[in-house]
Amino acid sequence: MPSPIPVTRLLPRDIYPSLDIGACSSPLSRHSHGSTLQVPVQRLHGKVATRLWSSVILWKELRSAQPVGSGGFGSVYKADYLGETVALKKVKKCTKNKLASRQSFWAELNAAHLRHRNVVRIIAATTCVPADFGDEGSIGTILMEFVGSSNLQQIIYGRAELLGGDRWLRYSTDIAQGLRFLHSHSIAHLDIKPANVLVSADDVCKIADFGCSLKLDGGGEVSAVSPLLSHVGGTYTHRAPELLKGEGVSAKADIFSFAITFWQLITREQPYAGDRQHVLYAVVAHNLRPSVRDHPVFRSQQGRLCSALVSRCWSGGPQDRPSAQELLAELEQLRAPDMS
Structure with missing residues (x-):
């Protein structure tokens, strides 16, 4: 058909x-x-x-x-x-x-x-x-x-092993590199989350599951949402506010989803608790985001920089979020030896 x-x-x-x-x-x-x-x-x-x-x-x-x-x-x-x-x-x-x-x-x-x-x-x-x-x-x-049977969801929540800063930063960098590549080809994934990031036997992250993706017009600029694409948007906990409001799609929606995933890698906690509809309303109307105040990891110099980065990435307006290229540059700085 x-x-x-x-x-x-x-x-x-x-x-x-x-x-x-x-x-x-x-x-x-x-x-x-x-x-x-x-x-x-x-x-x-x-x-x-x-x-x-x-x-x-x-x-x-x-x-x-x-x-x-x-x-x-x-x-x-x-x-x-x-x-x-x-x-x-x-x-x-x-x-x-x-x-x-x-x-x-x-x-x-x-x-x-x-x-x-x-x-x-x-x-x-x-x-x-x-x-x-x-x-x-x-x-x-x-x-x-075939990448393997392991994904970030399982690594974050299903294993007792420690997930040190060097590892979650490396994973995050892998995701950002994949997003930079996709965005450079005018593709928005629109369902970035731990379960859709596979981890190979060599401990390399690979973005998977393009079932919500869109080929954007105008070199990655905002694309109007067609009524035929009403399913597009991905998982509600990781969905950008503009998608929840039915506005145009851009690659910056992936940056918002990355921010939630990044926070999960750092904290190993679920981003939200409570009723789905309450979360959806609060994300749009009250700028609800996962907390960066109650975790010891955000108190170090590196942690404070991570907090600032994640806050920019999940900004309510797409124009206030960094591009994948800018995101990757900041992650590389965070991986510098003097930041550990």
């Missing part, structure tokens, strides 16, 4: 001009004389083809799928593909909001053509699934690099 979102918001310019969306699939496939547009498949051992990703999955090469997690719009499996371990995500149909689940699938592909150390890499994606692999409740399938 064709995407309800304009193709030009989802795919790189070298793909979408020639698309003739067919009934089989999506902006990923074109029917010409009964065939499907073949984007050359890339081998994973550095043998990259002309395209950075593929709109075709070689299903016979996919095996040993084991479930590793699930979320609001899909389930993730660990599998073997072309001799490498990959993550397979099935985006499921949401019976209550079918439009939102379709949007989630197409939004996942906003970063499909991008490669960065701190962004989970997409290998292939398609809506054409053979019967023996089929799932009537699935809209499409996405193959991604």
